[in-house]
Amino acid sequence: MTKENQFTEIHQVTYYETDLTGQVTLAMLVDMAVLASYDQAEALGVGTQTMLKQGLGWVITQYEMQIIRLPRDREQLSITTEAVSNDRYFANRQFFVRDIDGNLLVHIKAVYVVMDLMARKMIAIPEAIIAPYQAPNVKRIPRLARPQKITTDETLITNDYHVRYFDLDTNHHVNNARYFDWLLDPLGEDFLTNHRLQHVTIRFENEVRYGHTITSAVTTPQIVDGAIATKHRIMGNDEAKDQTYAEAELTWLVAETVDEPV
Amino acid sequence: MTKENQFTEIHQVTYYETDLTGQVTLAMLVDMAVLASYDQAEALGVGTQTMLKQGLGWVITQYEMQIIRLPRDREQLSITTEAVSNDRYFANRQFFVRDIDGNLLVHIKAVYVVMDLMARKMIAIPEAIIAPYQAPNVKRIPRLARPQKITTDETLITNDYHVRYFDLDTNHHVNNARYFDWLLDPLGEDFLTNHRLQHVTIRFENEVRYGHTITSAVTTPQIVDGAIATKHRIMGNDEAKDQTYAEAELTWLVAETVDEPV
Numbered sequence: 001m002t003k004e005n006q007f008t009e010i011h012q013v014t015y016y017e018t019d020l021t022g023q024v025t026l027a028m029l030v031d032m033a034v035l036a037s038y039d040q041a042e043a044l045g046v047g048t049q050t051m052l053k054q055g056l057g058w059v060i061t062q063y064e065m066q067i068i069r070l071p072r073d074r075e076q077l078s079i080t081t082e083a084v085s086n087d088r089y090f091a092n093r094q095f096f097v098r099d100i101d102g103n104l105l106v107h108i109k110a111v112y113v114v115m116d117l118m119a120r121k122m123i124a125i126p127e128a129i130i131a132p133y134q135a136p137n138v139k140r141i142p143r144l145a146r147p148q149k150i151t152t153d154e155t156l157i158t159n160d161y162h163v164r165y166f167d168l169d170t171n172h173h174v175n176n177a178r179y180f181d182w183l184l185d186p187l188g189e190d191f192l193t194n195h196r197l198q199h200v201t202i203r204f205e206n207e208v209r210y211g212h213t214i215t216s217a218v219t220t221p222q223i224v225d226g227a228i229a230t231k232h233r234i235m236g237n238d239e240a241k242d243q244t245y246a247e248a249e250l251t252w253l254v255a256e257t258v259d260e261p262v
Numbered sequence: 263m264t265k266e267n268q269f270t271e272i273h274q275v276t277y278y279e280t281d282l283t284g285q286v287t288l289a290m291l292v293d294m295a296v297l298a299s300y301d302q303a304e305a306l307g308v309g310t311q312t313m314l315k316q317g318l319g320w321v322i323t324q325y326e327m328q329i330i331r332l333p334r335d336r337e338q339l340s341i342t343t344e345a346v347s348n349d350r351y352f353a354n355r356q357f358f359v360r361d362i363d364g365n366l367l368v369h370i371k372a373v374y375v376v377m378d379l380m381a382r383k384m385i386a387i388p389e390a391i392i393a394p395y396q397a398p399n400v401k402r403i404p405r406l407a408r409p410q411k412i413t414t415d416e417t418l419i420t421n422d423y424h425v426r427y428f429d430l431d432t433n434h435h436v437n438n439a440r441y442f443d444w445l446l447d448p449l450g451e452d453f454l455t456n457h458r459l460q461h462v463t464i465r466f467e468n469e470v471r472y473g474h475t476i477t478s479a480v481t482t483p484q485i486v487d488g489a490i491a492t493k494h495r496i497m498g499n500d501e502a503k504d505q506t507y508a509e510a511e512l513t514w515l516v517a518e519t520v521d522e523p524v
Contacts, residue, residue, distance in 0.1 A: 015300065016293035016439070020430040027428070031278035038277065159424075164447045165454055166289070168282040170335075177278070185426045189472060192427055210451060 004134045007040035008080040015073050021193055023070040026180040026200070030063070033095040033108055034177070036081040044132035048170070051129065055117050057171050061090075062111040064144040065200040069105055076100045083133035085141050088124050089113060091133075092141045109144055117171060120207070147201040147249035150231045156217045159186040160237050163212045174208045179246050182216040183232045191221065195252040198227060202248035213237045214245060221252065228252040266396045269302035270342040277335050283455055285332040288442040288462070292325070295357040295370055296439070298343040306394040310432070313391065317379050319433050323352075324373040326406040327462040331367055338362045345395035347403050350386050351375060353395075354403045371406055379433060382469070409463045409511035412493045418479045421448040422499050425474045436470045441508050444478040445494045453483065457514040460489060464510035475499045476507060483514070490514040 017028040041047045051057055071077050084092040090111050097106040113122045161182045169175045215237040221228050230250045236243035279290040303309045313319055333339050339359055346354040352373050359368040375384045423444045431437045477499040483490050492512045498505035
């Protein structure tokens with residue numbers, strides 16, 4: 001099953017990667033997945049330091065996730081990342097998070113682009129940093145599902161969040177994973193402890209910067225095709241409400257029983 | 263060197279446990295230390311689940327930390343926790359965070375108490391849950407250094423923080439470690455990237471609850487005995503400013519060079 005463009009590592013879940021239900025948070029799940037892609041890059045000699053020396057960094061613009069169940073505190077996971085294919089500007093990557101018996105828990109698809117960190121703009125992917133992955137070069141990578149946009153007639157729950165020092169990563173950018181905490185928090189404890197996440201699509205549109213205050217808006221949960229759906233928008237606050245930083249669409253199932261922590 | 267009341271585990275630092283300088287955040291450092299004490303409890307058959315079944319939980323009321331240097335991204339650490347001694351109500355515990363060569367990086371002293379989770383009050387430590395640690399039972403444990411209080415004439419930098427869903431732990435309490443992010447954030451990127459933490463004393467006075475908004479107040483940094491000192495208070499916001507949740511005192515050194523991530 002091992003392919004040249006795949007990389008697998010073991011990760012033991014800690015309590016501080018989980019929420020009050022003892023399940024891994026979406027932000028930490030994404031952090032763990034991205035860690036595997038960093039480690040693959042290191043192993044191939046095209047890690048973060050090599051990229052930084054050229055003033056470059058990978059940025060994730062989109063995710064699509066299928067969640068069978070979220071990993072739990074103390075669980076040992078195998079996390080596989082695979083460089084699927086790439087075109088001139090975009091690289092498709094997927095992740096498989098499995099339990100110790102090899103059962104698939106989460107499948108994530110992602111779109112990566114290369115940023116010129118000084119100019120803060122996207123560039124064509126340099127051959128030298130993509131070739132080591134041995135993924136097929138294609139004319140145009142398949143696009144991921146796009147989240148449905150919130151329409152003007154929908155009722156919204158909103159909350160404001162100030163970007164904090166500890167939200168910043170070594171590129172002085174807000175870590176993408178932090179958006180998931182902002183997305184979910186307005187739904188509140190009652191909803192979040194009584195529902196389990198099933199599917200996520202998210203698109204990152206613009207960069208949130210240090211010192212910004214953002215508004216996280218979410219539609220009141222609605223039944224769509226038998227599933228509970230929420231649509232999300234991370235936007236500027238007050239007079240900057242036209243600015244969209246990210247849009248997402250999540251589907252949920254009622255959590256019939258709260259899982260016992262293992 | 264191994265004592266019966268000691269427990270050591272290895273921890274590999276991940277990028278998402280570090281800040282933009284590539285050093286472990288104070289919140290994550292405390293999370294890692296507490297993980298070692300949880301794992302010691304599990305190994306001794308008095309882990310979280312055993313405690314929960316009796317409606318009990320350990321709560322940390324005070325820390326004192328000496329920081330030689332903070333661990334860095336990808337570094338492999340050995341974390342030793344030791345049950346030092348206990349009296350009727352308080353248990354003294356210490357932690358040694360060492361690098362792969364055995365050099366001490368951080369020394370932490372902590373005071374633990376047992377909470378009745380339903381009544382939300384402190385109780386005498388039950389013999390059955392403390393005996394397995396084989397720490398000496400003393401008349402009165404040594405007290406830790408107390409943070410200096412902020413005086414009314416001092417200039418303060420303040421910021422408000424709303425308690426979020428993901429700040430809660432499995433006891434539905436705010437994870438103690440979250441206080442460190444609130445404490446430090448008002449100091450801002452310029453101060454935080456140009457100073458390195460040397461010493462911390464913190465006392466947790468009252469429990470912050472979900473839905474609360476707190477104010478984190480910090481004195482403008484001052485030179486005290488040759489070190490740069492900041493005094494901190496986490497308090498209620500607006501009309502609840504009399505409420506103190508935690509007080510802390512930190513000392514800093516100027517970071518002469520920014521460390522290269524390893």
